[in-house]
Amino acid sequence: QVQLQESGPGLVKPSETLSLTCSVSGGPLRSSYFYWGWVRQPPGRGLEWIGSVFHSGYSYTNPALRSRVTVSGDTSKNQFSLRLISVTAADTAIYYCARWGGPGSGNYFDSWGQGILVTVSS
Amino acid sequence: QSALAQPASVSGSPGQSVTISCTGTTNDIGGNSYVSWSQHHPHKAPRLVIYDVDKRPSGVSDRFSGSKSGNTASLTISGLQPEDAADYYCTSSTISNTVLFGTGTALTVL
Numbered sequence: 001q002v003q004l005q006e007s008g009p010g011l012v013k014p015s016e017t018l019s020l021t022c023s024v025s026g027g028p029l030r031s032s033y034f035y036w037g038w039v040r041q042p043p044g045r046g047l048e049w050i051g052s053v054f055h056s057g058y059s060y061t062n063p064a065l066r067s068r069v070t071v072s073g074d075t076s077k078n079q080f081s082l083r084l085i086s087v088t089a090a091d092t093a094i095y096y097c098a099r100w101g102g103p104g105s106g107n108y109f110d111s112w113g114q115g116i117l118v119t120v121s122s
Numbered sequence: 123q124s125a126l127a128q129p130a131s132v133s134g135s136p137g138q139s140v141t142i143s144c145t146g147t148t149n150d151i152g153g154n155s156y157v158s159w160s161q162h163h164p165h166k167a168p169r170l171v172i173y174d175v176d177k178r179p180s181g182v183s184d185r186f187s188g189s190k191s192g193n194t195a196s197l198t199i200s201g202l203q204p205e206d207a208a209d210y211y212c213t214s215s216t217i218s219n220t221v222l223f224g225t226g227t228a229l230t231v232l
Contacts, residue, residue, distance in 0.1 A: 004167075039223075046125060047211050049221035060219055063123070096168070100221075107215035108158035108173035114166065 002027035004113035018084040022097030030055040035100040040093040126224040133230040139200040144212030152193035156215040
């Protein structure tokens with residue numbers, strides 16, 4: 001059973017960069033079947049997909065966030081990361097990392113981390 | 123891209139059945155068979171309960187079932203149990219190979 005755990009700062013200042021890491025255990029990041037992705041949930045609101053990356057580096061990103069988001073993987077550490085630049089209060093959310101089956105027939109998130117609350121505030 | 127539309131809340135008594143709808147467009151739900159549903163309890167990791175419209179992952183009770191008609195997908199939970207109380211989100215692939223979530227539905231077990 002694969003397990004995921006988010007880590008990173010819980011407080012980021014406006015205009016700065018949000019950086020989170022997801023550590024994967026119980027399965028290799030270098031999987032031929034899965035992507036690794038990020039989903040967020042602002043307080044009191046619904047889920048928003050941010051982006052997902054394959055071990056090769058190929059990624060899919062939410063068009064609404066594309067200009068500010070980078071999702072990348074490090075197979076040597078079995079981790080993947082999220083980088084979101086120029087944050088504002090609207091980026092305050094619980095951030096989840098999750099394993100994604102990919103576009104089309106793999107469109108499901110079958111393993112999730114517990115989530116990490118990131119607050120954007122000065 | 124707008125979120126898929128779900129009712130804000132549904133409720134049912136123990137033992138009853140409830141159905142949660144998820145409505146999209148021909149660019150997402152109506153254009154593929156890749157709808158999934160996840161269960162979210164506070165302070166717990168979310169759990170996948172249905173994928174590919176009507177398939178259950180290993181370990182998920184057969185009280186959970188999924189279906190789709192046109193642009194609308196549905197999740198039915200039969201024989202409601204107190205532990206089913208949670209938020210439920212649908213997810214769909216889109217023609218642009220992106221992911222859309224539903225607006226979320228809070229299930230109350232009375």
